Amino acid sequence: MIKIQSIIFIGLISVFFSCSSKQGEEKIAESSKPNIVIIYMDDLGYGDMGAYGATEIKTPNMDALATGGMKFTNGYASSATCTPSRYAILTGTYPWRNKDAKILPGTAPLIIDTAQMTLPKLLQEQGYYTGIVGKWHLGLGRGNVDWNKHISPGPNEVGFDYSYILAATQDRVPTVYIQDGKVDGLDPNDPILVDYSKNFEGEPTGKENPELLTMKWHHGHNNSIVNGIPRIGFMKGGESAKWSDVDMADHFLEKAQAYVKEHKEDPFFLYYALQQPHVPRTPNPRFVGSSGLGPRGDVIVEADWMIGEFIKTLENEGLLENTLIIFSSDNGPVLNDGYYDNAVEMNGNHTPAGPLRGGKYSLFEAGTRVPFITYWKGKIQPGVSDAMVSQIDLMNSIGAMLNSDQKGEDSENLLETFLGKSNQGREELVLEATGRLALRKGDYVMIPPHKGAAKISTVNIEIGNDPEIQLYDLKSDIGQQNNIAKDNPEVLNEMIQDYERIIGTPVSLTVK
Structure with a gap:
């Protein structure tokens, strides 16, 4: 009987130290x-x-x-x-x-x-x-x-x-x-109202009240005024919660x-x-x-x-x-x-x-x-x-x-x-800008034909729209000044096939 109890005791001790050791390993792993x-x-x-x-x-x-x-x-x-x-x-x-x-x-x-x-x-x-x-x-x-x-x-x-x-x-x-x-610092007696389609009665805006502005709007930012700055959208209330x-x-x-x-x-x-x-x-x-x-x-x-x-x-x-x-x-x-x-x-x-x-x-x-x-x-x-x-x-x-x-x-x-x-990176990457897509693969980037203006005039930025398909070799032309699509049909076709495989829609060479 004593021998059996000794065996049980030794077994319990072994289990205890085994569990303790395992817990220690987990703690070390967690802390690392x-x-x-x-x-x-x-x-x-x-x-x-x-x-x-x-x-x-x-x-x-x-x-x-x-x-x-x-x-x-x-x-x-x-x-x-x-x-x-x-x-x-x-x-x-x-x-x-x-x-x-x-x-x-x-x-x-x-x-x-x-x-x-x-x-x-x-x-x-x-x-x-x-x-x-x-x-x-x-x-x-x-x-x-x-x-x-x-x-x-x-x-x-x-x-x-x-x-x-x-x-x-x-x-x-x-x-x-x-x-x-939860809105930080909100006074429940001054509830917040927000609308992006119409203003709240009596609330000043950047368009109607330029005399209240400390920063003038150039385009698109002429709605509710907060801290002298006109914003996009209309807001009323929440004065104690407004940020600085x-x-x-x-x-x-x-x-x-x-x-x-x-x-x-x-x-x-x-x-x-x-x-x-x-x-x-x-x-x-x-x-x-x-x-x-x-x-x-x-x-x-x-x-x-x-x-x-x-x-x-x-x-x-x-x-x-x-x-x-x-x-x-x-x-x-x-x-x-x-x-x-x-x-x-x-x-x-x-x-x-x-x-x-x-x-x-x-x-x-x-x-x-x-x-x-x-x-x-x-x-x-x-x-x-x-x-x-x-x-x-x-x-x-x-x-x-x-x-x-x-x-x-x-x-x-x-x-x-x-x-x-x-130094091994991606082979290909789809790039996106306001819903329009392009493909970067290796040293090349292909931009399918896209309708619309070539430049957003308000911000003076070329956005990549062109009725012709574009292909650039970024290794030799990082500034994308030379469209090489017509001179590199094999590279272009490979890029088109990869684009269509990923996106699932066909690419044409031009768009009307």
Whole structure:
């Protein structure tokens, strides 16, 4: 009997130590997971950083990420405008597959299906605390949102444990911050009303009341006035909740820093979506005149300082060596985008698009080729990569790093490339601009014939429309000045076949 009891006791001890050892291994594995931060700029062009060739503007903190990490010369947003690029980076799916993934008004419903796999959902499954601070612009609710109640679905329903956002853009109503589905600082006795089709009786507008403006509108921004700035859309009420434009960057920085400090004990994901240099450009007074290029340059300098302060927070909290940072922009640059702010007049010799043709809204390279950097102190060796990569690929690449089986429909696993261990990138990539598509493959880009004006006159940007099919060799003609379609029928036919295979619609050589 004593022998049997001894055997049982020894067995129990063995089970105990086995379980303890296993739990220890799991804890070590959990603690070794890197924090992941995406720093996402808004309308920052390929040539807007010193590390990408800018000489007229100083961006030391952005440049430090580039010189200390992997700088990609062929890094792409999915699209030449904000909403679709944000859809792609969070879902790993081409936005043209979703008919609603286009520039949204502030009242648009959520365009990410709550049942869809997203990058934050993937990370939640891997034990991460997930958060977004900054610009959202992917819709909220199911339509007809009541801004005075809990707003759902939104970021919290597609994978974010914490969200502190502006609903759409700084130039659109509602001009309030939303925390976890509730308007921050709202007085229930002063309810918010929002409409994008008609004004509320007695409310001043930029069009009817120019004497109230501190910033004049150039095109499209002449509705409700907030802080002396005319916006897109009409809004009434919510005075106590309205943001201060000049303090927005500081406000988001404080939220991002607090998030890091509160969740530093466990692996976290932060999508830090800055609003600069999108219009209206409203630098804090301490940054006014800092660039010599007017408000657009000043808000880039301001954003650079914010990024530097954020990196300092990671370093001070002992997190920098265990944090993967991805830095990029949602689309290419634009100077005059709706306000008279001297962006054109004071631009001087600065070239926001660098050597590229086009800009925001454009199928030419400057619309989607953007600054793209991966930084991980001590893990990613500094370097420059010419590999073609896209923000769409972050989902599958991060998933591979964490051994997740979750996938984005169009995302590719380029983990080794992002970590600087390989120079193998994508073979092909579909690019999008306001519903129009093009194909990049190897060194070539093919733009099918598209109807419409060749240039958006209000913003003075060539957008790639042409009745003839276009083919460019980016290796020898990065500025896309020489259409070689007629002289390279074999390359052109191969590009057309690949385009039709991916998109599923035929391509003609011309359009009437």
